[in-house]
Amino acid sequence: MPHMISSDRAVIEWRNESTQKPPKAALYLHEAGAERILKSAYEQTATVWTGDFHNAKQVLSALKKRVRKPSGKKKTADVQDMQTAFHSHRIRQAQQSRVLNMLAVEIGAGFVLDMPRAPDVSAALADVYGEANHEPFLLPLNQLLGFIGAHEWHKKGIALPQLGGRIHVPFGVFSPIRGEYLDLLAAAPLPPSATGIEGTAFDIGTGSGVIAALLAKRGVPRIVATDTNPRAVAAARANFTRLGCADKVDLQTADLFPEGCADLIVCNPPWLPAKPTSDVETALYDPDSAMLRGFLNGVRSHLKPNGEAWLVISDLAEHLSLRESGFLARCLQTALLEVVDVLQTKPQHAKAFDGNDPLAFARSRETTFLYRLKAAD
Ligand SMILES: C[S@@+](CC[C@H](N)C(=O)[O-])C[C@H]1O[C@@H](n2cnc3c(N)ncnc32)[C@H](O)[C@@H]1O
Structure with a gap:
Protein backbone atom coordinates (compact mmCIF):
# COMPACT_ATOMS: atom_id res chain seq x y z
CA MET A 1 0.00 0.00 0.00
CA PRO A 2 1.54 3.35 -0.98
CA HIS A 3 1.88 5.98 1.79
CA MET A 4 -0.04 9.08 0.74
CA ILE A 5 0.76 12.37 2.45
CA SER A 6 -0.56 15.91 2.17
CA SER A 7 1.64 18.62 0.78
CA ASP A 8 0.98 22.27 0.07
CA ARG A 9 0.47 21.27 -3.59
CA ALA A 10 -1.45 17.97 -3.56
CA VAL A 11 -1.84 14.64 -1.82
CA ILE A 12 1.13 12.63 -3.06
CA GLU A 13 2.83 9.28 -2.52
CA TRP A 14 5.83 9.14 -0.16
CA ARG A 15 8.37 6.40 -0.98
CA ASN A 16 10.97 5.19 1.46
CA GLU A 17 12.80 1.86 1.52
CA SER A 18 13.02 1.78 5.30
CA THR A 19 10.25 1.06 7.80
CA GLN A 20 10.34 4.69 9.01
CA LYS A 21 6.95 6.35 9.45
CA PRO A 22 6.24 8.81 6.62
CA PRO A 23 6.20 12.52 7.51
CA LYS A 24 2.86 14.07 8.44
CA ALA A 25 3.12 16.65 5.67
CA ALA A 26 5.39 18.02 2.96
CA LEU A 27 6.19 21.59 2.05
CA TYR A 28 7.56 22.55 -1.38
CA LEU A 29 10.36 25.13 -1.20
CA HIS A 30 12.54 26.44 -3.98
CA GLU A 31 15.63 26.31 -1.75
CA ALA A 32 16.18 26.40 2.02
CA GLY A 33 18.99 26.30 4.56
CA ALA A 34 19.78 23.33 6.79
CA GLU A 35 18.33 25.13 9.81
CA ARG A 36 14.92 25.56 8.21
CA ILE A 37 14.81 21.95 6.97
CA LEU A 38 15.74 20.66 10.42
CA LYS A 39 13.09 22.78 12.09
CA SER A 40 10.41 21.38 9.74
CA ALA A 41 11.80 17.86 10.21
CA TYR A 42 11.31 18.07 13.97
CA GLU A 43 7.69 19.06 13.22
CA GLN A 44 7.33 15.90 11.05
CA THR A 45 7.19 17.96 7.87
CA ALA A 46 9.36 17.07 4.90
CA THR A 47 10.87 19.75 2.70
CA VAL A 48 10.49 19.12 -1.03
CA TRP A 49 13.34 20.87 -2.82
CA THR A 50 12.44 22.33 -6.20
CA GLY A 51 15.58 24.44 -6.80
CA ASP A 52 19.06 23.57 -8.05
CA PHE A 53 19.99 19.88 -7.63
CA HIS A 54 23.62 20.54 -6.66
CA ASN A 55 22.57 23.06 -4.04
CA ALA A 56 20.23 20.42 -2.63
CA LYS A 57 23.18 18.00 -2.35
CA GLN A 58 25.21 20.65 -0.54
CA VAL A 59 22.44 21.29 1.95
CA LEU A 60 22.11 17.55 2.50
CA SER A 61 25.85 17.39 3.33
CA ALA A 62 25.37 20.26 5.77
CA LEU A 63 22.45 18.39 7.37
CA LYS A 64 24.60 15.24 7.68
CA LYS A 65 27.31 17.19 9.49
CA ARG A 66 24.71 18.60 11.86
CA VAL A 67 22.96 15.35 12.73
CA ARG A 68 26.08 13.18 12.83
CA LYS A 69 27.95 15.23 15.38
CA PRO A 70 29.81 12.78 17.67
CA SER A 71 27.82 12.07 20.82
CA GLY A 72 30.84 12.94 22.98
CA LYS A 73 30.49 9.70 25.00
CA LYS A 74 33.75 8.09 26.03
CA LYS A 75 34.72 4.99 24.05
CA THR A 76 35.46 3.04 27.23
CA ALA A 77 31.74 3.01 28.06
CA ASP A 78 31.09 1.31 24.71
CA VAL A 79 33.75 -1.27 25.41
CA GLN A 80 32.22 -2.13 28.77
CA ASP A 81 28.83 -2.77 27.34
CA MET A 82 29.00 -3.63 23.67
CA GLN A 83 25.37 -4.72 23.48
CA THR A 84 24.20 -1.30 24.68
CA ALA A 85 26.70 0.36 22.33
CA PHE A 86 25.35 -1.64 19.39
CA HIS A 87 21.70 -0.86 20.12
CA SER A 88 22.43 2.83 20.80
CA HIS A 89 24.41 2.96 17.56
CA ARG A 90 21.45 1.54 15.61
CA ILE A 91 18.95 3.86 17.31
CA ARG A 92 21.21 6.84 16.56
CA GLN A 93 21.54 5.73 12.93
CA ALA A 94 17.74 5.36 12.63
CA GLN A 95 17.11 8.80 14.15
CA GLN A 96 19.71 10.43 11.91
CA SER A 97 18.37 8.69 8.83
CA ARG A 98 14.81 9.78 9.67
CA VAL A 99 15.87 13.42 9.90
CA LEU A 100 17.99 13.27 6.73
CA ASN A 101 15.11 11.65 4.85
CA MET A 102 13.04 14.79 5.48
CA LEU A 103 14.76 16.50 2.57
CA ALA A 104 12.96 15.12 -0.47
CA VAL A 105 12.54 15.64 -4.18
CA GLU A 106 9.55 15.04 -6.41
CA ILE A 107 9.97 12.33 -9.02
CA GLY A 108 7.67 12.95 -11.97
CA ALA A 109 5.97 10.38 -14.22
CA GLY A 110 8.51 8.17 -16.03
CA PHE A 111 11.08 8.70 -13.22
CA VAL A 112 11.83 12.26 -14.32
CA LEU A 113 13.59 14.61 -11.92
CA ASP A 114 12.65 18.08 -13.10
CA MET A 115 15.08 20.37 -11.28
CA PRO A 116 17.83 22.69 -12.54
CA ARG A 117 21.12 20.75 -13.06
CA ALA A 118 19.46 17.43 -12.14
CA PRO A 119 20.96 14.27 -13.64
CA ASP A 120 18.89 11.72 -15.54
CA VAL A 121 17.83 9.38 -12.74
CA SER A 122 15.41 7.24 -14.74
CA ALA A 123 17.75 4.25 -15.18
CA ALA A 124 18.75 4.27 -11.50
CA LEU A 125 15.10 4.35 -10.40
CA ALA A 126 14.06 1.70 -12.93
CA ASP A 127 16.79 -0.48 -11.43
CA VAL A 128 15.15 -0.17 -8.00
CA TYR A 129 11.44 -0.06 -8.82
CA GLY A 130 11.17 -1.83 -12.17
CA GLU A 131 8.37 -0.41 -14.24
CA ALA A 132 8.22 3.39 -14.50
CA ASN A 133 5.60 5.32 -12.52
CA HIS A 134 2.66 7.22 -13.98
CA GLU A 135 1.97 9.32 -10.90
CA PRO A 136 4.58 11.55 -9.26
CA PHE A 137 5.96 10.63 -5.86
CA LEU A 138 8.25 12.10 -3.20
CA LEU A 139 11.58 10.46 -2.46
CA PRO A 140 14.19 11.41 0.17
CA LEU A 141 17.18 12.94 -1.63
CA ASN A 142 19.53 10.80 0.45
CA GLN A 143 17.84 7.66 -0.84
CA LEU A 144 17.91 8.90 -4.39
CA LEU A 145 21.68 9.41 -4.09
CA GLY A 146 21.97 5.89 -2.63
CA PHE A 147 20.02 4.48 -5.59
CA ILE A 148 22.27 6.34 -8.05
CA GLY A 149 25.40 4.94 -6.33
CA ALA A 150 23.95 1.43 -6.23
CA HIS A 151 23.04 1.64 -9.92
CA GLU A 152 26.61 2.58 -10.85
CA TRP A 153 27.94 -0.41 -8.84
CA HIS A 154 25.31 -2.66 -10.40
CA LYS A 155 26.47 -1.69 -13.89
CA LYS A 156 30.16 -1.94 -13.04
CA GLY A 157 30.09 -5.12 -10.95
CA ILE A 158 32.66 -6.31 -8.42
C1 LIG B 1 24.18 -12.59 4.23
S1 LIG B 1 23.23 -12.75 2.79
C2 LIG B 1 24.26 -13.90 1.88
C3 LIG B 1 24.10 -13.82 0.40
C4 LIG B 1 25.05 -14.70 -0.41
N1 LIG B 1 24.86 -16.10 -0.12
C5 LIG B 1 26.49 -14.34 -0.12
O1 LIG B 1 27.16 -15.09 0.56
O2 LIG B 1 26.95 -13.28 -0.57
C6 LIG B 1 21.87 -13.75 3.34
C7 LIG B 1 20.83 -14.03 2.28
O3 LIG B 1 19.85 -14.91 2.84
C8 LIG B 1 18.57 -14.54 2.34
N2 LIG B 1 17.58 -15.07 3.29
C9 LIG B 1 17.19 -14.56 4.48
N3 LIG B 1 16.28 -15.38 5.04
C10 LIG B 1 16.10 -16.43 4.19
C11 LIG B 1 15.31 -17.62 4.20
N4 LIG B 1 14.52 -17.89 5.23
N5 LIG B 1 15.39 -18.48 3.15
C12 LIG B 1 16.20 -18.20 2.10
N6 LIG B 1 16.97 -17.09 2.03
C13 LIG B 1 16.92 -16.23 3.05
C14 LIG B 1 18.64 -13.02 2.26
O4 LIG B 1 17.67 -12.52 1.36
C15 LIG B 1 20.08 -12.82 1.76
O5 LIG B 1 20.12 -12.81 0.35
Whole structure:
Protein backbone atom coordinates (compact mmCIF):
# COMPACT_ATOMS: atom_id res chain seq x y z
CA MET A 1 0.00 0.00 0.00
CA PRO A 2 1.54 3.35 -0.98
CA HIS A 3 1.88 5.98 1.79
CA MET A 4 -0.04 9.08 0.74
CA ILE A 5 0.76 12.37 2.45
CA SER A 6 -0.56 15.91 2.17
CA SER A 7 1.64 18.62 0.78
CA ASP A 8 0.98 22.27 0.07
CA ARG A 9 0.47 21.27 -3.59
CA ALA A 10 -1.45 17.97 -3.56
CA VAL A 11 -1.84 14.64 -1.82
CA ILE A 12 1.13 12.63 -3.06
CA GLU A 13 2.83 9.28 -2.52
CA TRP A 14 5.83 9.14 -0.16
CA ARG A 15 8.37 6.40 -0.98
CA ASN A 16 10.97 5.19 1.46
CA GLU A 17 12.80 1.86 1.52
CA SER A 18 13.02 1.78 5.30
CA THR A 19 10.25 1.06 7.80
CA GLN A 20 10.34 4.69 9.01
CA LYS A 21 6.95 6.35 9.45
CA PRO A 22 6.24 8.81 6.62
CA PRO A 23 6.20 12.52 7.51
CA LYS A 24 2.86 14.07 8.44
CA ALA A 25 3.12 16.65 5.67
CA ALA A 26 5.39 18.02 2.96
CA LEU A 27 6.19 21.59 2.05
CA TYR A 28 7.56 22.55 -1.38
CA LEU A 29 10.36 25.13 -1.20
CA HIS A 30 12.54 26.44 -3.98
CA GLU A 31 15.63 26.31 -1.75
CA ALA A 32 16.18 26.40 2.02
CA GLY A 33 18.99 26.30 4.56
CA ALA A 34 19.78 23.33 6.79
CA GLU A 35 18.33 25.13 9.81
CA ARG A 36 14.92 25.56 8.21
CA ILE A 37 14.81 21.95 6.97
CA LEU A 38 15.74 20.66 10.42
CA LYS A 39 13.09 22.78 12.09
CA SER A 40 10.41 21.38 9.74
CA ALA A 41 11.80 17.86 10.21
CA TYR A 42 11.31 18.07 13.97
CA GLU A 43 7.69 19.06 13.22
CA GLN A 44 7.33 15.90 11.05
CA THR A 45 7.19 17.96 7.87
CA ALA A 46 9.36 17.07 4.90
CA THR A 47 10.87 19.75 2.70
CA VAL A 48 10.49 19.12 -1.03
CA TRP A 49 13.34 20.87 -2.82
CA THR A 50 12.44 22.33 -6.20
CA GLY A 51 15.58 24.44 -6.80
CA ASP A 52 19.06 23.57 -8.05
CA PHE A 53 19.99 19.88 -7.63
CA HIS A 54 23.62 20.54 -6.66
CA ASN A 55 22.57 23.06 -4.04
CA ALA A 56 20.23 20.42 -2.63
CA LYS A 57 23.18 18.00 -2.35
CA GLN A 58 25.21 20.65 -0.54
CA VAL A 59 22.44 21.29 1.95
CA LEU A 60 22.11 17.55 2.50
CA SER A 61 25.85 17.39 3.33
CA ALA A 62 25.37 20.26 5.77
CA LEU A 63 22.45 18.39 7.37
CA LYS A 64 24.60 15.24 7.68
CA LYS A 65 27.31 17.19 9.49
CA ARG A 66 24.71 18.60 11.86
CA VAL A 67 22.96 15.35 12.73
CA ARG A 68 26.08 13.18 12.83
CA LYS A 69 27.95 15.23 15.38
CA PRO A 70 29.81 12.78 17.67
CA SER A 71 27.82 12.07 20.82
CA GLY A 72 30.84 12.94 22.98
CA LYS A 73 30.49 9.70 25.00
CA LYS A 74 33.75 8.09 26.03
CA LYS A 75 34.72 4.99 24.05
CA THR A 76 35.46 3.04 27.23
CA ALA A 77 31.74 3.01 28.06
CA ASP A 78 31.09 1.31 24.71
CA VAL A 79 33.75 -1.27 25.41
CA GLN A 80 32.22 -2.13 28.77
CA ASP A 81 28.83 -2.77 27.34
CA MET A 82 29.00 -3.63 23.67
CA GLN A 83 25.37 -4.72 23.48
CA THR A 84 24.20 -1.30 24.68
CA ALA A 85 26.70 0.36 22.33
CA PHE A 86 25.35 -1.64 19.39
CA HIS A 87 21.70 -0.86 20.12
CA SER A 88 22.43 2.83 20.80
CA HIS A 89 24.41 2.96 17.56
CA ARG A 90 21.45 1.54 15.61
CA ILE A 91 18.95 3.86 17.31
CA ARG A 92 21.21 6.84 16.56
CA GLN A 93 21.54 5.73 12.93
CA ALA A 94 17.74 5.36 12.63
CA GLN A 95 17.11 8.80 14.15
CA GLN A 96 19.71 10.43 11.91
CA SER A 97 18.37 8.69 8.83
CA ARG A 98 14.81 9.78 9.67
CA VAL A 99 15.87 13.42 9.90
CA LEU A 100 17.99 13.27 6.73
CA ASN A 101 15.11 11.65 4.85
CA MET A 102 13.04 14.79 5.48
CA LEU A 103 14.76 16.50 2.57
CA ALA A 104 12.96 15.12 -0.47
CA VAL A 105 12.54 15.64 -4.18
CA GLU A 106 9.55 15.04 -6.41
CA ILE A 107 9.97 12.33 -9.02
CA GLY A 108 7.67 12.95 -11.97
CA ALA A 109 5.97 10.38 -14.22
CA GLY A 110 8.51 8.17 -16.03
CA PHE A 111 11.08 8.70 -13.22
CA VAL A 112 11.83 12.26 -14.32
CA LEU A 113 13.59 14.61 -11.92
CA ASP A 114 12.65 18.08 -13.10
CA MET A 115 15.08 20.37 -11.28
CA PRO A 116 17.83 22.69 -12.54
CA ARG A 117 21.12 20.75 -13.06
CA ALA A 118 19.46 17.43 -12.14
CA PRO A 119 20.96 14.27 -13.64
CA ASP A 120 18.89 11.72 -15.54
CA VAL A 121 17.83 9.38 -12.74
CA SER A 122 15.41 7.24 -14.74
CA ALA A 123 17.75 4.25 -15.18
CA ALA A 124 18.75 4.27 -11.50
CA LEU A 125 15.10 4.35 -10.40
CA ALA A 126 14.06 1.70 -12.93
CA ASP A 127 16.79 -0.48 -11.43
CA VAL A 128 15.15 -0.17 -8.00
CA TYR A 129 11.44 -0.06 -8.82
CA GLY A 130 11.17 -1.83 -12.17
CA GLU A 131 8.37 -0.41 -14.24
CA ALA A 132 8.22 3.39 -14.50
CA ASN A 133 5.60 5.32 -12.52
CA HIS A 134 2.66 7.22 -13.98
CA GLU A 135 1.97 9.32 -10.90
CA PRO A 136 4.58 11.55 -9.26
CA PHE A 137 5.96 10.63 -5.86
CA LEU A 138 8.25 12.10 -3.20
CA LEU A 139 11.58 10.46 -2.46
CA PRO A 140 14.19 11.41 0.17
CA LEU A 141 17.18 12.94 -1.63
CA ASN A 142 19.53 10.80 0.45
CA GLN A 143 17.84 7.66 -0.84
CA LEU A 144 17.91 8.90 -4.39
CA LEU A 145 21.68 9.41 -4.09
CA GLY A 146 21.97 5.89 -2.63
CA PHE A 147 20.02 4.48 -5.59
CA ILE A 148 22.27 6.34 -8.05
CA GLY A 149 25.40 4.94 -6.33
CA ALA A 150 23.95 1.43 -6.23
CA HIS A 151 23.04 1.64 -9.92
CA GLU A 152 26.61 2.58 -10.85
CA TRP A 153 27.94 -0.41 -8.84
CA HIS A 154 25.31 -2.66 -10.40
CA LYS A 155 26.47 -1.69 -13.89
CA LYS A 156 30.16 -1.94 -13.04
CA GLY A 157 30.09 -5.12 -10.95
CA ILE A 158 32.66 -6.31 -8.42
CA ALA A 159 35.67 -8.24 -9.66
CA LEU A 160 36.07 -11.39 -7.58
CA PRO A 161 39.35 -13.26 -8.01
CA GLN A 162 37.82 -16.38 -6.41
CA LEU A 163 35.30 -16.45 -9.28
CA GLY A 164 37.56 -15.24 -12.03
CA GLY A 165 34.70 -12.93 -12.95
CA ARG A 166 32.46 -10.11 -11.83
CA ILE A 167 29.32 -10.17 -9.74
CA HIS A 168 26.75 -7.46 -10.40
CA VAL A 169 24.71 -6.48 -7.37
CA PRO A 170 21.68 -4.17 -7.54
CA PHE A 171 20.24 -2.10 -4.73
CA GLY A 172 18.65 -4.26 -2.03
CA VAL A 173 20.83 -7.34 -2.52
CA PHE A 174 23.71 -8.42 -0.27
CA SER A 175 27.03 -7.48 -1.82
CA PRO A 176 30.07 -9.75 -1.43
CA ILE A 177 32.30 -6.68 -1.34
CA ARG A 178 33.82 -7.94 1.92
CA GLY A 179 35.03 -10.97 0.08
CA GLU A 180 37.22 -12.74 2.63
CA TYR A 181 34.55 -15.38 3.26
CA LEU A 182 34.84 -16.29 -0.41
CA ASP A 183 38.49 -17.22 0.15
CA LEU A 184 37.29 -19.74 2.73
CA LEU A 185 34.70 -21.12 0.31
CA ALA A 186 37.30 -21.37 -2.44
CA ALA A 187 39.76 -23.19 -0.16
CA ALA A 188 37.54 -25.65 1.74
CA PRO A 189 37.86 -29.22 0.39
CA LEU A 190 34.68 -30.30 -1.38
CA PRO A 191 33.13 -33.62 -0.35
CA PRO A 192 34.26 -35.96 -3.18
CA SER A 193 30.67 -36.87 -4.07
CA ALA A 194 29.85 -33.17 -4.75
CA THR A 195 31.95 -33.13 -7.90
CA GLY A 196 30.88 -36.62 -9.05
CA ILE A 197 28.56 -37.10 -11.98
CA GLU A 198 25.49 -36.96 -9.71
CA GLY A 199 26.97 -34.28 -7.43
CA THR A 200 24.53 -31.72 -6.06
CA ALA A 201 24.92 -28.68 -3.81
CA PHE A 202 22.37 -26.32 -2.26
CA ASP A 203 23.15 -22.63 -1.74
CA ILE A 204 20.71 -21.41 0.92
CA GLY A 205 20.10 -17.64 0.82
CA THR A 206 21.97 -17.14 -2.44
CA GLY A 207 21.79 -13.30 -2.55
CA SER A 208 23.75 -12.25 -5.63
CA GLY A 209 24.36 -15.93 -6.44
CA VAL A 210 28.05 -15.64 -5.66
CA ILE A 211 28.37 -18.89 -3.69
CA ALA A 212 26.43 -20.96 -6.22
CA ALA A 213 28.60 -19.51 -9.01
CA LEU A 214 31.75 -20.34 -7.05
CA LEU A 215 30.58 -23.92 -6.48
CA ALA A 216 29.84 -24.25 -10.20
CA LYS A 217 33.33 -22.96 -10.96
CA ARG A 218 34.76 -25.52 -8.53
CA GLY A 219 33.14 -28.33 -10.50
CA VAL A 220 29.86 -29.09 -8.75
CA PRO A 221 27.66 -30.16 -11.68
CA ARG A 222 24.24 -29.22 -10.23
CA ILE A 223 23.34 -26.55 -7.72
CA VAL A 224 19.99 -25.49 -6.30
CA ALA A 225 20.05 -21.91 -5.01
CA THR A 226 17.25 -20.41 -2.90
CA ASP A 227 16.35 -16.99 -1.55
CA THR A 228 13.23 -15.32 -0.20
CA ASN A 229 14.12 -11.88 -1.57
CA PRO A 230 12.77 -11.41 -5.13
CA ARG A 231 15.47 -8.79 -5.85
CA ALA A 232 18.13 -11.36 -4.93
CA VAL A 233 16.55 -14.05 -7.11
CA ALA A 234 16.50 -11.68 -10.11
CA ALA A 235 20.11 -10.57 -9.47
CA ALA A 236 21.34 -14.14 -9.07
CA ARG A 237 19.62 -15.19 -12.29
CA ALA A 238 21.33 -12.38 -14.23
CA ASN A 239 24.71 -13.23 -12.66
CA PHE A 240 24.43 -16.94 -13.55
CA THR A 241 23.69 -15.99 -17.16
CA ARG A 242 26.60 -13.53 -17.31
CA LEU A 243 28.99 -16.03 -15.74
CA GLY A 244 27.85 -18.84 -18.04
CA CYS A 245 26.66 -21.20 -15.29
CA ALA A 246 22.87 -20.76 -15.63
CA ASP A 247 22.54 -24.31 -17.00
CA LYS A 248 24.01 -25.71 -13.79
CA VAL A 249 21.94 -23.73 -11.29
CA ASP A 250 18.28 -24.22 -10.46
CA LEU A 251 17.16 -20.98 -8.81
CA GLN A 252 14.14 -21.10 -6.51
CA THR A 253 12.25 -18.52 -4.46
CA ALA A 254 12.03 -20.57 -1.29
CA ASP A 255 12.27 -20.31 2.47
CA LEU A 256 15.56 -22.07 3.32
CA PHE A 257 15.70 -25.53 1.69
CA PRO A 258 14.49 -26.80 -1.67
CA GLU A 259 13.08 -30.31 -1.95
CA GLY A 260 15.49 -33.21 -1.81
CA CYS A 261 19.01 -33.89 -0.60
CA ALA A 262 22.49 -32.71 -1.56
CA ASP A 263 26.14 -33.68 -1.12
CA LEU A 264 26.97 -30.16 0.01
CA ILE A 265 24.70 -27.51 1.56
CA VAL A 266 26.15 -24.04 2.04
CA CYS A 267 24.65 -21.11 3.93
CA ASN A 268 25.96 -17.66 4.70
CA PRO A 269 23.14 -16.28 6.88
CA PRO A 270 22.95 -12.69 8.14
CA TRP A 271 25.53 -12.51 10.92
CA LEU A 272 23.81 -10.36 13.53
CA PRO A 273 20.72 -11.30 15.53
CA ALA A 274 18.73 -8.05 15.36
CA LYS A 275 15.60 -6.67 13.75
CA PRO A 276 16.01 -5.32 10.21
CA THR A 277 14.63 -1.82 9.63
CA SER A 278 14.33 -2.19 5.86
CA ASP A 279 14.22 -4.95 3.23
CA VAL A 280 17.87 -4.24 2.51
CA GLU A 281 18.80 -5.04 6.10
CA THR A 282 17.24 -8.52 5.98
CA ALA A 283 20.56 -9.71 4.53
CA LEU A 284 22.47 -8.26 7.52
CA TYR A 285 20.20 -8.90 10.49
CA ASP A 286 18.62 -12.21 11.44
CA PRO A 287 15.97 -11.58 14.11
CA ASP A 288 16.35 -14.05 16.96
CA SER A 289 18.88 -15.99 14.81
CA ALA A 290 15.88 -17.52 13.01
CA MET A 291 17.64 -18.24 9.71
CA LEU A 292 20.74 -19.58 11.43
CA ARG A 293 18.72 -21.92 13.65
CA GLY A 294 16.36 -22.86 10.79
CA PHE A 295 19.34 -23.79 8.64
CA LEU A 296 21.08 -25.84 11.33
CA ASN A 297 17.91 -27.60 12.48
CA GLY A 298 16.84 -28.49 8.95
CA VAL A 299 20.09 -29.28 7.20
CA ARG A 300 20.64 -32.80 8.49
CA SER A 301 17.49 -34.12 6.81
CA HIS A 302 18.66 -32.65 3.46
CA LEU A 303 22.16 -34.14 3.50
CA LYS A 304 22.99 -37.19 1.41
CA PRO A 305 25.00 -39.89 3.23
CA ASN A 306 28.54 -38.49 3.83
CA GLY A 307 27.32 -35.07 2.78
CA GLU A 308 28.60 -31.84 4.36
CA ALA A 309 26.95 -28.60 5.47
CA TRP A 310 29.07 -25.46 5.34
CA LEU A 311 28.10 -22.57 7.56
CA VAL A 312 29.77 -19.22 6.94
CA ILE A 313 29.52 -16.89 9.92
CA SER A 314 31.57 -14.35 11.83
CA ASP A 315 31.81 -14.00 15.59
CA LEU A 316 30.94 -10.27 15.51
CA ALA A 317 27.64 -11.04 17.30
CA GLU A 318 29.62 -12.50 20.21
CA HIS A 319 31.97 -9.51 20.38
CA LEU A 320 28.90 -7.26 20.50
CA SER A 321 27.41 -9.46 23.26
CA LEU A 322 24.42 -10.19 21.05
CA ARG A 323 25.08 -13.94 21.36
CA GLU A 324 26.73 -15.95 24.11
CA SER A 325 29.96 -17.62 23.11
CA GLY A 326 28.49 -21.15 23.55
CA PHE A 327 25.40 -20.39 21.42
CA LEU A 328 26.62 -21.97 18.19
CA ALA A 329 27.97 -25.09 19.92
CA ARG A 330 24.58 -25.59 21.60
CA CYS A 331 22.74 -25.11 18.27
CA LEU A 332 24.98 -27.74 16.65
CA GLN A 333 24.30 -30.15 19.48
CA THR A 334 20.53 -29.62 19.23
CA ALA A 335 20.67 -30.11 15.45
CA LEU A 336 22.74 -33.33 15.85
CA LEU A 337 25.60 -31.91 13.80
CA GLU A 338 29.30 -32.49 14.26
CA VAL A 339 32.18 -30.21 13.27
CA VAL A 340 34.51 -31.78 10.66
CA ASP A 341 36.81 -28.76 10.43
CA VAL A 342 36.82 -24.99 10.87
CA LEU A 343 38.50 -22.57 8.45
CA GLN A 344 38.93 -18.96 9.52
CA THR A 345 40.09 -15.58 8.34
CA LYS A 346 40.30 -12.00 9.59
CA PRO A 347 38.25 -9.27 7.89
CA GLN A 348 40.26 -6.95 5.67
CA HIS A 349 37.62 -4.30 5.06
CA ALA A 350 38.21 -0.68 6.05
CA LYS A 351 35.57 -0.62 8.81
CA ALA A 352 37.52 -3.23 10.78
CA PHE A 353 40.33 -0.70 11.17
CA ASP A 354 38.31 2.49 11.50
CA GLY A 355 38.93 3.81 15.00
CA ASN A 356 36.07 6.32 14.56
CA ASP A 357 33.52 3.56 14.04
CA PRO A 358 31.52 3.30 17.28
CA LEU A 359 31.73 -0.51 17.04
CA ALA A 360 35.46 -0.55 16.22
CA PHE A 361 36.30 -2.39 19.44
CA ALA A 362 34.21 -5.39 18.38
CA ARG A 363 35.01 -5.17 14.67
CA SER A 364 38.75 -5.24 15.28
CA ARG A 365 38.34 -8.59 17.08
CA GLU A 366 36.06 -10.16 14.48
CA THR A 367 36.97 -13.47 12.82
CA THR A 368 35.05 -15.04 9.94
CA PHE A 369 34.59 -18.81 10.05
CA LEU A 370 33.58 -21.57 7.68
CA TYR A 371 32.29 -24.53 9.71
CA ARG A 372 32.36 -27.84 7.85
CA LEU A 373 29.59 -29.89 9.45
CA LYS A 374 28.27 -33.43 9.08
CA ALA A 375 25.42 -35.39 10.61
CA ALA A 376 26.53 -36.69 14.02
CA ASP A 377 26.45 -40.48 14.40
C1 LIG B 1 24.18 -12.59 4.23
S1 LIG B 1 23.23 -12.75 2.79
C2 LIG B 1 24.26 -13.90 1.88
C3 LIG B 1 24.10 -13.82 0.40
C4 LIG B 1 25.05 -14.70 -0.41
N1 LIG B 1 24.86 -16.10 -0.12
C5 LIG B 1 26.49 -14.34 -0.12
O1 LIG B 1 27.16 -15.09 0.56
O2 LIG B 1 26.95 -13.28 -0.57
C6 LIG B 1 21.87 -13.75 3.34
C7 LIG B 1 20.83 -14.03 2.28
O3 LIG B 1 19.85 -14.91 2.84
C8 LIG B 1 18.57 -14.54 2.34
N2 LIG B 1 17.58 -15.07 3.29
C9 LIG B 1 17.19 -14.56 4.48
N3 LIG B 1 16.28 -15.38 5.04
C10 LIG B 1 16.10 -16.43 4.19
C11 LIG B 1 15.31 -17.62 4.20
N4 LIG B 1 14.52 -17.89 5.23
N5 LIG B 1 15.39 -18.48 3.15
C12 LIG B 1 16.20 -18.20 2.10
N6 LIG B 1 16.97 -17.09 2.03
C13 LIG B 1 16.92 -16.23 3.05
C14 LIG B 1 18.64 -13.02 2.26
O4 LIG B 1 17.67 -12.52 1.36
C15 LIG B 1 20.08 -12.82 1.76
O5 LIG B 1 20.12 -12.81 0.35
